[in-house]
Amino acid sequence: MSMNRRRFLKAGGTLLAAGTLPISIVNASFGRSAHESFSFAYISDSHITHIKGNEFVRNWDRGLIRAISECNLLTPRPDFIIYGGDLAQLGTPEEIDHALDLMGGLRGKVHYVMGEHDYYLDLGEYWRKQLGPDHYSFDHKGVHFVVLNSILTYDTWTHGPWETPMARMKAMARLDNPNGSPFMVGAAQREWLRRDLDRVNRNTPVVVISHSPLQKIFKGWNFWTEDAEEIQALLKRFKTVTVLYGHVHQIQYNQIGNISFHAVMATAWPWPYPASYAQAESHLPKLTIEMNRADPFFERDATGWQMINLQTGNVDMHYLLADNRNRSVVFDRKLKRPLDARYRADADRIPPQVHF
């Protein structure tokens, strides 16, 4: 009896959801594309920080709580949610547990990505115990998703003469550490990726999700993946590839050959663009129109979370910005690259988008 009732409610719920879907979503499947259109949400870089006892940094807690609340209000419901890495600041069980307590309020299936702040205390042991493997793939409505752990580095650094595991964690947690070490996916995972992709048809849209950019922007802050070119080469034979990454706490997008790149925002705080560091060269993609300079007096400004539509096999990225006008960066099928829906030419930029 109760099972029947549950089934009935479930079926009724599906009908109701279909009835309230906006027409544009329902009709958006393109003829030549074998997959159904769908959306997913993306939350990243919350850096939950333990102070002592049951105290955590309020500001970073609020960012994650707000992202979760807003994702719960999305209609239609995203099919799933990606958490893009750096749940914790120093990778402690207290921080990971508290962050997962908060994430428990999020409705829907979450796929997690490993960030360096989750990893370098115990080399990801507690994180994996709670959340499972740090690299995996899954298929959803005709799209092949791959999640990588891209924040590994040279063994000589990881297993160097650290006084304590926390000393190593703090060294990697400091973004501008001159004695840091570049991120990489590494040979073992690249081989896993090669084998994983072997069974995927070249016409299947592929979405690769990592914490660090799988492109080289600025080594000084690890806006960088050492073996980026080797991973790009493995993705070259596919018709449609998108790479989504966190870590940089800012809007970035790029197109390299067949691969579109999009960064996602942090819920915690924004990073400056690397060009604003006057003592080093950086390579922000020329395509990118920067986010607004942050107003520090509004603590969620220049933070955000994303709603991502996969309608054509390419990603349309909708930035839900906490204290700015929202932005959309949509794949332009004629130009074959991501394009901001509002800001196109230099003349369209607004003064807060000038970084120096």
Add this chain to the structure above:
Amino acid sequence: MNPRRYGLAPAGLSFGLVLLSSCPSHFARADEFTKEDLARWQQEYMTVVDQGDRLFHGGLGNPNTVSCDQCHPNAANTHPETYPKFQKQLGKVAVLGEMINWCIMNPLEGEVLALDDPNMIALQAYILHERRGVALVPGRH
């Protein structure tokens, strides 16, 4: 103004005597300095820059443990070359030290520093050192 009435002349005289009596036996020429002097002054300056670097990267001892570099790696996006400037959120022209104190009070939830506190001077030395070579644009937003 009658200097005697304000007691300036005697005070100035006694200050001069104190200076003379505290000088070493040789008289340094004020407008001449050596390469060794320059090296020592640079070293003194860099000592304070390094102290600022440590304070900036978690050395302030604020209870919530948030550090300046979390939002400002390499002190980027602090724009010391634009101060003093009209700080729209404060509604007045402010100096860099006031904004440093704003950050200490708010994201860092710590205790403000006097503008001449050695730690405040060290933080400014580090921030400006990371911005060296950039043209001054006071007032720029």
